[in-house]
Amino acid sequence: MRNIVLSHLLLPLFASLAFSATAAPATPAVDNAVPVVATAIPAKTLNLNTADAASLQKALNGIGKAKADAIVMYRDEHGPFTSVDELLEIQGIGKALLDRNRDKLTVD
Template identity: 60%
Template sequence: MAKMHVAALLFSCLTAFSFNATAVESKAPPEPVVEAQQVASQVNLNTADAATLQAELVGIGQVKAQAIVDHRDTNGPFASVDELLEVKGIGPATLEKNRARLSVN
């Protein structure tokens, strides 16, 4: 009999906790939509200088920024943002971190 009381008490506590957790979650402010927070201005790979690339892009330091400019000077303008992968030291992870910040127009 005592086991039934303990089990009922435990069930009641767990049920009350789950209802309280749901109530707390429903009162939290809604998460902001990521799409609404798009980057206001994009960096044009075909016109930006090394200082701008370094300042505006994530994971791009002075050496990589200069490598982007050198690649552009040697090979001509970028036709797409994906061509950034041709620059030595720029990998898929760096490109994805910066894709929303980049343009070639």
């Protein structure tokens, strides 16, 4: 009788161990987190010698319609810009405004 009781108790135990061992192989825990790398996305630059007043007004901080028109008018009167710093010659554009937008501008 003891053998029957032991076999009824041990058989399910061994069977469950066998099934769990073969059902799914153990896999190491995988960290699916993607590391975040801070990269500077280069801002699209605006060419002072080819941009129209509307694109200057839209792309630059602190430049409204009047200042954008003044930039285009200065370019028409004095020829193409040779440097971004030449914007300081235009009335209403100071060093702070130029520094705020310097990385958005180029002269080609």
